[in-house]
Amino acid sequence: MPKGDLHITPTTVLETHGLTKIFGGLTAVNNFDATINKGEIFSLIGPNGAGKTTVFNVVTGIYKPEAGNVIFQGKDITGRKPHQIVSSGIARTFQNIRLFQNMTCLENIMAGQHCRAKAGVWSSIFSFSSQKKEERRIHEISESRIEQVGLERFRDELAKNIPYGSQRMLEIARALATEPALLVLDEPSSGLNAGETEVLMEFLKELIEKENLTILLIEHDMNVVMGISDKVAVMDEGKKIAEGNPDEIYNNPRVIEAYLGTEEEA
Amino acid sequence: MERVKKGFFGSQQGLLFVIVGLFVIYPFLVSNYYIDVVFFFGIYALLGLSLNIVLGEVGLFDLGHAGFYAIGAYTTAILNTKLGIPILLLLPVSAIAAGLFAYIVCSPIIHLRGDYLCIVTIGMGEIVRLALINNPFDLTGGPNGVYGIDFPSFGGPFVVDSSIEYYFLIWVIVVLSIIGLIRLQRSRIGRAWNCIREDEVAAGASGIDVRYYKLLAFVIGAALAGVAGNIYASKLMAVSPESFSFWESCMLFCIVLIGGMGSIPGILIGAAFISLFPEIFRPFAMYRMLIFGLVMILMMMFRPGGVWPRKRGGAEFVSLLSRKRKKDA
Amino acid sequence: MQVVFEQIINGLTIGSFYALIALGYSMVYGVLKLINFAHGDFFTLGSYLGYTLLVFGSAFITTHFGLWGGMVAAMLMAALCLAFIGVLVERAAYRPIYPAGRLPAVVSALGASIVLQNAIMVIWGPRYQAYPAKLIPNIHLNIWGINITVLQIVILVLSFVLMGILYYIIQKTVFGAAIRATALDKDTASLMGINFNKVIFFIFTLGPALGAMTGVMVGMYYRQISFTMGWNYGLKAFTATILGGIGNLPGAMFGGLILGVLEMLGAAYISAAWKDVFVFMILILVLIFRPNGLFGEKIAEKV
Numbered sequence: 001m002p003k004g005d006l007h008i009t010p011t012t013v014l015e016t017h018g019l020t021k022i023f024g025g026l027t028a029v030n031n032f033d034a035t036i037n038k039g040e041i042f043s044l045i046g047p048n049g050a051g052k053t054t055v056f057n058v059v060t061g062i063y064k065p066e067a068g069n070v071i072f073q074g075k076d077i078t079g080r081k082p083h084q085i086v087s088s089g090i091a092r093t094f095q096n097i098r099l100f101q102n103m104t105c106l107e108n109i110m111a112g113q114h115c116r117a118k119a120g121v122w123s124s125i126f127s128f129s130s131q132k133k134e135e136r137r138i139h140e141i142s143e144s145r146i147e148q149v150g151l152e153r154f155r156d157e158l159a160k161n162i163p164y165g166s167q168r169m170l171e172i173a174r175a176l177a178t179e180p181a182l183l184v185l186d187e188p189s190s191g192l193n194a195g196e197t198e199v200l201m202e203f204l205k206e207l208i209e210k211e212n213l214t215i216l217l218i219e220h221d222m223n224v225v226m227g228i229s230d231k232v233a234v235m236d237e238g239k240k241i242a243e244g245n246p247d248e249i250y251n252n253p254r255v256i257e258a259y260l261g262t263e264e265e266a
Numbered sequence: 267m268e269r270v271k272k273g274f275f276g277s278q279q280g281l282l283f284v285i286v287g288l289f290v291i292y293p294f295l296v297s298n299y300y301i302d303v304v305f306f307f308g309i310y311a312l313l314g315l316s317l318n319i320v321l322g323e324v325g326l327f328d329l330g331h332a333g334f335y336a337i338g339a340y341t342t343a344i345l346n347t348k349l350g351i352p353i354l355l356l357l358p359v360s361a362i363a364a365g366l367f368a369y370i371v372c373s374p375i376i377h378l379r380g381d382y383l384c385i386v387t388i389g390m391g392e393i394v395r396l397a398l399i400n401n402p403f404d405l406t407g408g409p410n411g412v413y414g415i416d417f418p419s420f421g422g423p424f425v426v427d428s429s430i431e432y433y434f435l436i437w438v439i440v441v442l443s444i445i446g447l448i449r450l451q452r453s454r455i456g457r458a459w460n461c462i463r464e465d466e467v468a469a470g471a472s473g474i475d476v477r478y479y480k481l482l483a484f485v486i487g488a489a490l491a492g493v494a495g496n497i498y499a500s501k502l503m504a505v506s507p508e509s510f511s512f513w514e515s516c517m518l519f520c521i522v523l524i525g526g527m528g529s530i531p532g533i534l535i536g537a538a539f540i541s542l543f544p545e546i547f548r549p550f551a552m553y554r555m556l557i558f559g560l561v562m563i564l565m566m567m568f569r570p571g572g573v574w575p576r577k578r579g580g581a582e583f584v585s586l587l588s589r590k591r592k593k594d595a
Numbered sequence: 596m597q598v599v600f601e602q603i604i605n606g607l608t609i610g611s612f613y614a615l616i617a618l619g620y621s622m623v624y625g626v627l628k629l630i631n632f633a634h635g636d637f638f639t640l641g642s643y644l645g646y647t648l649l650v651f652g653s654a655f656i657t658t659h660f661g662l663w664g665g666m667v668a669a670m671l672m673a674a675l676c677l678a679f680i681g682v683l684v685e686r687a688a689y690r691p692i693y694p695a696g697r698l699p700a701v702v703s704a705l706g707a708s709i710v711l712q713n714a715i716m717v718i719w720g721p722r723y724q725a726y727p728a729k730l731i732p733n734i735h736l737n738i739w740g741i742n743i744t745v746l747q748i749v750i751l752v753l754s755f756v757l758m759g760i761l762y763y764i765i766q767k768t769v770f771g772a773a774i775r776a777t778a779l780d781k782d783t784a785s786l787m788g789i790n791f792n793k794v795i796f797f798i799f800t801l802g803p804a805l806g807a808m809t810g811v812m813v814g815m816y817y818r819q820i821s822f823t824m825g826w827n828y829g830l831k832a833f834t835a836t837i838l839g840g841i842g843n844l845p846g847a848m849f850g851g852l853i854l855g856v857l858e859m860l861g862a863a864y865i866s867a868a869w870k871d872v873f874v875f876m877i878l879i880l881v882l883i884f885r886p887n888g889l890f891g892e893k894i895a896e897k898v
Contacts, residue, residue, distance in 0.1 A: 060471060086473035098468035100461050104578050110454075111461045115473030117454050121482065124453035125446045131453065138454065158578065178473050374883050382882055384630075385837040388830065389875035400868045512830065516632075516705055523702045552717055559709030563688045566703040570695030 011038040012074075013182055013214045014059070014090075019068035021054050028054040030238035032068070036182070036231075039208055041215045043225045045249075046235035047259055052218045053095055055235070056186055059216075060092045061085040073181065087115045091175035092184040095218070097167050101160040105151055105170055108159050109142040112177025142177060149173040149203070165196045169203075176207075183207070185217040189224050197221065201228050226250065234258065289437060293430045301429040303545050305501065308436035309494050310537040314521035315443055315530070316490035321519065322527035322576075323456065324483045325463030327384035330391025331518050334488035336398060336510035337364045338495025343412040343505045344405055353418040353500045357493060364492025365485045372484045376477055391515050398507040411506030415499050432501050439497070443490060444530055451528075459483060460528070524565050526572025535573045597740040602863045603856055608747055608816065610855020611754035615809040616832035617839070617847040618761055619802030625778035625842035626798060628697055632704040633684055634806060635829025636711035639822060641677050641807025642814045643719055645669035649730050662732045663749070670811045674804035681803030682796060684711075690795075708825075715822040723821045726814045750812050757805060758848050765844050770797060778842045831858075834878055840888030850889065 014036040021029040029051045036042045044052050057063045059070050061082040069078040077085055091112070100108050117138055119131040146152050149169040154162045159170060168188060175183055188204075189197045205228055207213045219225050225232060225246060232249040234242040236258040242249055249255055293301045313335060320328045338360040345351045345359065375386050401408035417427040418435070426435050450456045458479045461469040470476050499505045517540050525536025543561070547554045565573070616638055623631040648669045649656065656665035688707040692700045734745040765771035776784040777794045785791050813828075814820050835854045839846025854874060861873035881889060 062467070062471075081475075082467075082470035083473050083475045086471065091473075092471055094468070094471070098465050098471070100464035100468065102464060102578070103457075103460055107457060107460075107578070110457055111469070111472045111474065114454050114458055114461075119454055121450070121455060121486070124455050125449050127449055135453070156578075174472060375879065378882060378886055381628075381841055382837060382886060382888075385834060386879055386882055389834070389878050392830070393872050393875050396869070396872045400872075512826075520702050520705060523698055527698070552713070552721075556710055556713040556717065559706040559713065562706030562709065563703045566695065566699040566706070567691045570692065570699035 012036070013038050013040075013072070014216065015071040016055070016059065017068055017071070019055065019058055019070065020066050021051075021058055021063055022066045027238050029058065029065070032235070032238075032240055034233055034240070034243075036214060036216055038214050039212070040230040041204065041208060041217070041228050043229040043232045043246075044216065044218050044235060045220070045225055045232060046241075049237075050235040050258075051238040052235055053186055056092065056184055056216075056218065059085075060090060060184060083115065086178050086180075089179075089181035090184060091178040091180035091182075093168075093171040093175055093186055093188060095186040095190070097164075097171055099159040099167055099171055099174075102158055104156050105154045105159055105162065106142055106146060106156065108170055109145050109173050109177045110138055112145075112174040113138045113141055116179055145173045145177050148176075165192050168192065168200075172203075181212075181214065183213055183215045185215065187218050187220060189219065189221045197224060200224075204228055222250075293433045298429040301433050303542065305429065305433045305436055307538055307541040308433070308440050309498055310518075310521060310541045311440050311534050312436065312443060312494040312497075313491055313518050314525065314533040314537045314540075315440070315447060316487045316494065317518045318522050318528065318530075318533050319447070319450075319459075319487040319490070320483045321522050322529070322533070323451070323459040323463065324480060325380075325527075326480060326483065327380050328387045328484075328487075329384055329512070329515050329519055330387035330389070330394075331487070331491060332510045332512070332514035333387075333391040333394035334364045334368060334491040335495045335498075335514070336394050336507070337367050337488070338492025339499040339505045339510070340398060340406060340412065340495070341492070342496040342499040343415050346416050346500075347412055347414050348405075353416050353496070354420065357418070357496045360492040360496040361489040362492075364495065365489035368484045368488030369481065372481055376480050376484070388512060388515070391510075391512055395507050395510050395512075398510070407506075409507060411504055413504035415503045415505070418497075418500055426500075432497070436497055439493065443493075447530060451530075455479070455482070520562060524562070524572060526575040529572060529574050529576035532572045532574035532576070539573075597742075598863070600741045601743070602859045604741070604743055604747060604751075606856030606859030607852060608750055608754075608855070609858065610852035611751060611758070612809050612813055612828065612851075613832050613835050613854050614758060614848045614851025615754060615805050616828055617835040617851040618758070618844060619806045620829075620833050620836045621839070621842070621844050621847035622774065622798040622802050624836060625844070626774065626781070626794060627689075627693070627700075629689065629700045630704060630833065631689075631802075632701070632829065633688070633707040633711055634802065635825030635827075635832070636708050636715070637677050637681060637803040637825075638806040638810045638813075638828055639820070639825035640680065640711060640715060640810070641673035641803075642810030642820045642824070643715055643724070643822075644673040644676050644807065645811035645814055646724055646726055646820060647719075648672055650727055653727060653730055657730070662730060665730055666749075666811065666815055670808040673807035673811050677803040677807035678800035681799040685795060685799040712822055712825065719822065721822065723819050726818045726820070728818065731815050731818065746815065750816060753812065754809075757808065761801070761805070762845060762848070764801075774798065775844075831874070834874070838878055838881060838889055840890045843888065843890050846888060846890035853889075 012035055014034070016032055016034050019029055019032040020027065032051075032055055034042075044055065046052055054063065058065050061077070061080050061084065064079045069076055071077070072088055072090060075088070077088055080088075100111060117134045119134050123131040146155060149172065151162070151166055151170055151173070154166060159167065162170065168191070172185065172188065189200055192200060201224055204215060208215065229246050232244065232246050233240055234249060234252070234255050241258060242252050242255050244252070292304065313331070316334070317328060317331045320326045320331070341360045341363040342353065342356045345356055346353055351359075371390055375383065378386060398406045399409050406412065417425050419425045426432055458469070458474045461472065461474055462476055462479055466476055521533060521536035521540050523536070524539055525534070526532025543558055544554060547557060550557060616634065619634050619637070620631060623629055623634070649665060656668060660668055684707055688703050689700060692703045732746055736743050736745060765774060773784070773789045773794055774797065776787070776789055777791060781791065831854060832851060835850035836847045838854065839848070839850030857877055858870050858874050862870040865873055885891070
């Protein structure tokens with residue numbers, strides 16, 4: 001159930017103002033405003049093609065918006081490159097899982113730690129002690145993350161060989177390894193069965209409580225949206241058409257209309 | 267005592283010891299001609315390793331690598347014959363020249379997608395070769411090239427001027443390069459490279475500066491090719507543009523693919539194939555290259571991942587050189 | 596002024612060679628994402644086959660077909676042979692490699708190229724061969740002060756006709772639509788009922804056939820042929836393919852023509868020695884500013 005009341009002093013983690021993204025003749029995102037506060041789980045929902053992933057892609061630097069800006073922890077990050085945004089503290093997963101297929105699960109997670117380390121070419125070639133220390137730290141953090149998502153048995157397995165549900169968790173572990181303040185998840189429960197979805201929901205709630213994270217997610221599974229969100233925003237055809245807490249949204253006639261009442265729950 | 271010995275020679279370390287031993291003894295057993303054959307194997311090994319950084323680790327489609335080789339060779343040739351600068355000093359200079367060239371030339375095009383990058387690298391390689399043939403500012407000697415290049419000298423009597431000395435020179439450099447490359451492979455830099463090869467977008471989204479690491483791969487790869495160029499130039503005492511053609515770049519490409527992308531032992535095998543095969547099949551005269559082409563096709567049919575593909579996660583090729591032991595699962 | 600036109604006509608002539616060869620590259624590349632290095636050797640082989648026919652059949656040809664007929668006969672025969680050889684090479688060297696991915700396919704294509712080149716050398720010898728002068732029409736014209744040969748006109752007309760036919764096939768027929776669909780999305784195309792094997796058969800007969808005809812024309816135009824000439828033409832043609840945009844067949848045609856004209860103008864006004872450098876520089880500049888080729892390619896990546 002939403003736990004908005006637990007937060008006494010909301011600090012704004014992410015704001016978007018008038019975000020607009022146009023592809024040729026198509027306005028994928030039209031004047032999108034949102035504010036996400038620290039410790040919140042903020043869900044972005046809407047029918048297919050509404051522009052949700054595009055919003056994510058703009059926020060995480062894959063696209064540059066035609067208008068509007070993105071403010072993260074008080075700093076304007078609009079138009080910055082993806083890796084810079086990760087360094088600032090936003091990490092994401094993808095709608096259709098993008099793991100490093102031919103690398104091991106542990107290596108996938110270690111990739112996340114890349115931006116939190118500094119060793120360069122010379123210190124790596126000559127194995128300076130500073131580089132060795134860093135490598136040990138990277139290994140330790142990656143090992144703990146892989147245990148956290150329960151995938152330590154796949155440690156040395158190639159990412160392409162592990163089951164689908166595990167791949168989703170692995171991608172989240174990789175995102176967590178970047179030590180983010182904001183976790184951006186694109187349909188994390190997609191393709192998971194009911195049991196796996198439950199595990200995911202618990203996992204996300206724990207992240208908020210134990211690690212001081214904020215989560216932004218796109219979801220189609222209404223159980224997830226209703227079950228863990230503090231706030232929900234609804235998009236349709238590029239525009240935000242409603243925002244509020246899950247109960248308000250669930251009963252909003254405009255929202256129901258946008259979906260034409262066809263959303264299937266898991 | 268007996269059991270320890272058997273165990274030693276049965277392990278990977280043992281195999282390595284035997285191979286190194288063979289390499290050390292070989293030049294004392296054969297004539298200069300055959301020493302030179304393995305010298306050129308060494309040159310191709312170094313070139314293969316240099317292209318491997320770009321193609322094998324990062325997955326960038328580089329079909330113009332001979333251009334960097336040429337820059338290294340001609341930098342050595344020109345600075346030595348025109349200004350008398352010693353060859354050994356020119357080794358790092360050639361590496362830097364090639365690396366700098368790569369940096370300048372690749373920066374504007376590094377964002378290009380795979381196939382387009384391919385044609386641009388081909389173009390770059392051709393531009394280098396054509397520029398060398400056309401003898402701008404009378405520097406490069408045109409189609410005849412530059413000749414009269416010195417030997418490397420470590421001072422006093424320590425001059426590298428015989429086949430056997432060149433043999434050891436190139437292979438020492440190859441071994442040092444392998445050590446450095448293995449360390450890079452296992453570092454965050456090597457991981458970043460492999461991530462880019464797997465999925466550029468995901469790599470960026472995981473915090474890796476894709477542009478920087480692609481450029482870095484090109485620069486290091488070019489520098490290593492430049493080193494090969496330096497040694498090649500002084501060994502042959504002359505350089506000419508034909509050695510640096512598109513064909514050469516294709517052969518380097520084949521070394522990496524036939525050996526196994528990102529696999530250091532594979533690269534060595536690939537280099538052996540490319541350099542030793544034409545030698546071994548000399549008796550077949552004009553059918554030699556025909557067979558060579560057929561073997562290439564067959565190799566890709568039966569071992570598309572390379573003769574010795576890169577293994578991930580488990581024990582890598584040389585655990586001798588790494589102090590880190592893998593934690594038991 | 597006349598000289599400029601002459602250079603442009605020369606440029607268009609050589610450009611149409613590049614264009615026709617580029618079409619073969621582009622079809623294979625668009626559908627299979629494979630750089631068919633052997634394609635340049637198909638072109639060379641066609642040239643040599645035409646040479647053989649003309650040399651050994653010269654008496655027969657001149658009596659029955661006349662000079663022009665001889666050229667057409669050589670072209671047709673070369674085309675037929677290469678259509679067959681093209682399919683053979685695909686079955687032997689490429690088909691087994693598809694599952695392994697793009698990069699092994701490149702090595703295999705290089706291997707195929709080496710085999711073909713050396714086969715040509717073994718059969719015809721390593722020295723240059725020359726198309727027999729007496730079988731090549733040598734009529735010069737001077738139209739409005741521009742020097743031009745009838746051969747050039749015929750070649751230009753033939754080339755444009757061939758390009759036109761191919762354009763028509765690709766853009767207006769069902770076959771062509773099948774090729775374009777497969778190039779865009781192989782899996783969906785086959786799900787829509789397009790027979791992938793038929794598409795492959797089509798591109799590996801038409802492409803090499805075009806290349807072979809071009810080879811004969813080159814033989815007649817330049818007279819001298821060598822077993823390595825496919826390399827250079829292939830490289831330029833591949834450049835044209837990319838210049839025009841991957842998978843964009845009309846783009847490849849224009850790319851070839853533009854390349855030829857640029858090369859000739861570069862040779863005339865900059866320097867003959869640097870003309871290829873000039874051409875490659877233009878290519879690189881174009882790609883820096885239009886990373887998807889002059890005419891753009893037709894794919895998009897969804898993140």
